[in-house]
Amino acid sequence: DTGVSQDPRHKITKRGQNVTFRCDPISEHNRLYWYRQTLGQGPEFLTYFQNEAQLEKSRLLSDRFSAERPKGSFSTLEIQRTEQGDSAMYLCASSLEVVGRKFFGPGTRLTVL
Amino acid sequence: GIQVEQSPPDLILQEGANSTLRCNFSDSVNNLQWFHQNPWGQLINLFYIPSGTKQNGRLSATTVATERYSLLYISSSQTTDSGVYFCAVESQGGSEKLVFGKGTKLTVNP
Numbered sequence: 001d002t003g004v005s006q007d008p009r010h011k012i013t014k015r016g017q018n019v020t021f022r023c024d025p026i027s028e029h030n031r032l033y034w035y036r037q038t039l040g041q042g043p044e045f046l047t048y049f050q051n052e053a054q055l056e057k058s059r060l061l062s063d064r065f066s067a068e069r070p071k072g073s074f075s076t077l078e079i080q081r082t083e084q085g086d087s088a089m090y091l092c093a094s095s096l097e098v099v100g101r102k103f104f105g106p107g108t109r110l111t112v113l
Numbered sequence: 114g115i116q117v118e119q120s121p122p123d124l125i126l127q128e129g130a131n132s133t134l135r136c137n138f139s140d141s142v143n144n145l146q147w148f149h150q151n152p153w154g155q156l157i158n159l160f161y162i163p164s165g166t167k168q169n170g171r172l173s174a175t176t177v178a179t180e181r182y183s184l185l186y187i188s189s190s191q192t193t194d195s196g197v198y199f200c201a202v203e204s205q206g207g208s209e210k211l212v213f214g215k216g217t218k219l220t221v222n223p
Contacts, residue, residue, distance in 0.1 A: 043213050
């Protein structure tokens with residue numbers, strides 16, 4: 001059990017650029033979640049996958065955001081045409097069971113200039 | 114959706130003091146977790162405690178599901194306990210997502 005990993009840990013980009021983040025869940029965890037956390041707030045749910053299937057998307061996930069989990073293992077979160085309001089910590093989590101403990105990765109901190 | 118309220122929002126302690134953090138939630142839950150977020154942003158699992166009482170070293174937690182609250186106890190606090198503590202819940206019959214409170218920011222001074 002190597003834990004949930006995320007890459008990159010930090011990303012600085014200019015407004016209007018596209019960015020992509022990667023999350024590798026704990027092996028054999030079939031559920032994978034994306035959250036966003038802004039300064040001084042708790043994490044907010046964005047979307048989640050059961051294996052390859054994306055089962056729920058938050059209204060926070062605008063059309064500029066897309067998430068994939070093509071082989072049911074790692075996942076990517078892409079933000080197109082970034083805006084300054086996208087600056088946040090993007091957290092990934094995984095779990096094994098429908099109702100069970102969720103484990104979080106170290107996060108990717110995005111800064112949009 | 115379910116609401117999660119944490120109190121106090123800020124807490125300052127001297128090293129060695131004890132503290133109690135509270136989490137109230139507005140609906141029945143089938144998952145409740147306490148996390149410690151370190152200065153680098155990592156969310157560290159403390160407890161998975163939808164009901165009952167658990168202890169881990171200087172930390173313990175109690176969830177009274179019927180009354181919709183959970184408490185996190187920190188005894189003999191250390192400077193390394195500083196950070197933000199989050200309570201997160203998953204409502205019964207709801208989707209598989211954790212809903213977080215706004216956190217309690219704990220500062221332990223030497």
